Amino acid sequence: MQTQELKLNVGPQHPSTHGVLRLVMSLDGEIINDIEPVIGYLHRGMEKLAESRTYHQYLPMVDRVDYLSSFFNQESFCLAVESLAGLKVPKRAEYIRVITMEFNRIASHLMWLASFLLDLGATSPLFYAFREREDIYTLFEELTGARMMYNYYCFGGVKKDFPSGWMKKAQDLCKKMPKCFDEYEAIITNNPIFLRRTKDIGVLTKEMALDFGITGPNLRASGIDLDLRKTNSYSVYNELDFKTCLAENGDSFDRYIVRIDEMRESVKIIGQALEKIPGGTPEKLLVKKTNCGCKEESCPICGFDTKLTGKKIVPLAFKPPAGEAISQIESPRGITTCYIVSDGSPNPYRVRWRTPSFSNVQLLPELMKGKIYADLMAIFGSLDVVLPEVDR
């Protein structure tokens, strides 16, 4: 019988491509011979837009680089600008940043969990995951006024303090969360259909992961211990106790396990940060500040540590000195770096975003060679790709 290779186009509008991604495939029956990902449908020119805006005008746009983890993009940009301009961040602001970031990590992983299982054909985990994601987004809405694009950080700190009662709600949510994770695991982890779809599927070896510059949970699922929060600690992560989540085989199932473990660790981090935050709740801090009233910089109650921002900055006159800075943070999908070159003018000379999803999409042809078509979404879904982050 005569056979021939079939060219098949998937996307750009396809429910399980998580956005706008086009895949041009050559199929031999059900076997995928080659894949060519075509990206760029969501290219907004983030790097070019920075050149015509001041640092403060660019800050709200940074949220849109990756809409599922806005706080991380803000942190990445703020860290780079802070080291460029030599701004110091008060401890209380750092703790607020860590709390919001870790909540954001959980929300992002929940979104991944929901869509990954939807790709595999399981509908109900979506409703479970979105239930908790809704709780987190309600907290964010109360704190920042927005549900996805927060614009909450500023250079040298955060824009406002927690509203009254927010910390209690956050603590309650932290107590509730681990039970919810147990619930997901009860539905998913030992499910025989899930196991057969993910065990030994899409194995990513250590060498391949390093060669392709894969970072984050995908790298840790292959057994490489690289978590910037631990190894190249930024913010106040070195004061908090948590462990790096690792797996061994690097298949789709391991990537799932690592993310579930990471959510549990994030809950632990938030719980510790809520207890350790300098000044405690905003109501108590106000009372303590009024009673102390010394207004000295080194005072643990009304000094620098309990402020929200360090130095006051006038946006129009903000000109970081000429130089360059690069920030690296561990975002839910891997290592996000923001590289800023300044020439001493109010606008950045060059901003470069290195986003983890870009490398993850690049890996796809390598992972898919010789696999069957039905595994495409079990593998691609497990890589946790967010397309706006790929195209920027």
Next chain:
Amino acid sequence: MSDYLENNIQEVAAGQLAAILQNNGFNVKPQKNTADNIEVIEVSADKLVEVATFLKMNVDTHFDILFSVSGIDAGESLIAVYHLFSTQFKNNVILKVWLDRSQPEIASLSQVYSASNWHERETFDLLGIKFINHPDLKRILLPEEWIGHPLRKDYVMNDSRLVWNKR
């Protein structure tokens, strides 16, 4: 344009990695560190692949991840910027290569790091730096028929396709 981006500002003492490279016979020039103390090393265009291979293979450096390839338009020249990371020593290094603006060509790193494939395509797309020996050098983010390279400072914004900008 500040003189910051120009090639020879002042002599900088060699950092740890630059010293290792110089001891092994590479003619590299240390540059000023970034604001967060990451070493910046200037490499000449014809030695880049050798330097990157050395940094990857040497047991004292072992830079096994290529984070990003990008570029800067520095007026008279273009700068290709390579950002490497070592999972063993958890440290970073930035390699910079100054290229002639009229003929920006540099050897591709795709034989050393597979990750450089798409990053180099992106740099070609947005800055017009040509990577020699690249397996598939074409535009990645912009459409194939796009004219010009947007991240160059002399890029003309009044393209007919952007006419809706002038409402």
